[in-house]
Amino acid sequence: MKTVSSIVENYIKTKPFLLSALSQGIINLTSLARNIMTELDVELGKEVKQGAVVMALKRLSDDLDFRVNHKISKVLKNIGEITVRSSLVDYNFGVSETILNSQAELISEINKYPDIFYTSSRGVNETNIVISESVAYLVDKHFAGEKLLEKTDNLASITIKLPKENVSTPGVYYFIFQRLAWEGIIINEVISTSYEFTIFVGDDKVDVAFKVIKDLKNL
CATH class of the missing domain: 3.30.2130.10 (VC0802-like)
Known part of the structure; x- marks a missing residue:
């Protein structure tokens, strides 16, 4: 079953640079939600509320901050010669x-x-x-x-x-x-x-x- 959260995550995963910027917390989530509303409406087959998209983006950015930044940063800090x-x-x-x-x-x-x-x-x-x-x-x-x-x-x-x-x-x-x-x-x-x-x-x-x-x- 398609949900707002799953559609938002799949959309972000197809945009590598957007994914990275989101994980670093340098994107205005409200503006991003407004820009992608039309595509999400088409994907879900019905109108999506902007607030729901913002919440999905917030949860995703928090999760990415741990999955991407913390784990990868630990490796990169130990780069050798x-x-x-x-x-x-x-x-x-x-x-x-x-x-x-x-x-x-x-x-x-x-x-x-x-x-x-x-x-x-x-x-x-x-x-x-x-x-x-x-x-x-x-x-x-x-x-x-x-x-x-x-x-x-x-x-x-x-x-x-x-x-x-x-x-x-x-x-x-x-x-x-x-x-x-x-x-x-x-x-x-x-x-x-x-x-x-x-x-x-x-x-x-x-x-x-x-x-x-x-x-x-x-x-």
């Missing part, structure tokens, strides 16, 4: 029968350079390699026979160590990416493990992105 690397190049190749051999040859050669940055990820149809600009020529050399889909220069990486609680707390990555989106940060690539993840952004945005992530520890 944040490491930044600059002057990186991102290669995107199509998967082929020979690409693993090409990658093995590359890894064998870059082992001579202990201080360079290198990481890779493979999807169903694509393989990405992010590497220090100083040895990017080695990718060009060993992957000459592979299909290059895209190459992006002038990138920087930010690697964040997360506490173990992050794997059992929903919304941690969403919360971080949302804050970056608010600042207009375009994330070119994301690579993660269980307790660590790395984002790649333009060199010109790395300072802003670093500040956003660092400030999360003070929520």
Whole structure:
């Protein structure tokens, strides 16, 4: 059975930025209720009283404040080391029968350079390699026979160590990416493990992105 509370919650869940703002208590609930009345009337099939919508929003915002802010803030306060690397190049190749051999040859050669940055990820149809600009020529050399889909220069990486609680707390990555989106940060690539993840952004945005992530520890 549809109720005002369930319809309001389902509506808010489809609006990620509104959901976050509501959880932070920075929205005028009366104004929000007035703006969404028409859509709720259609969904419920009858006229909804504004007071009922305001009450539903109030209960939801209180619940979200606990579910989102308290649990996620506990994880974010325990963020560990944040490491930044600059002057990186991102290669995107199509998967082929020979690409693993090409990658093995590359890894064998870059082992001579202990201080360079290198990481890779493979999807169903694509393989990405992010590497220090100083040895990017080695990718060009060993992957000459592979299909290059895209190459992006002038990138920087930010690697964040997360506490173990992050794997059992929903919304941690969403919360971080949302804050970056608010600042207009375009994330070119994301690579993660269980307790660590790395984002790649333009060199010109790395300072802003670093500040956003660092400030999360003070929520």
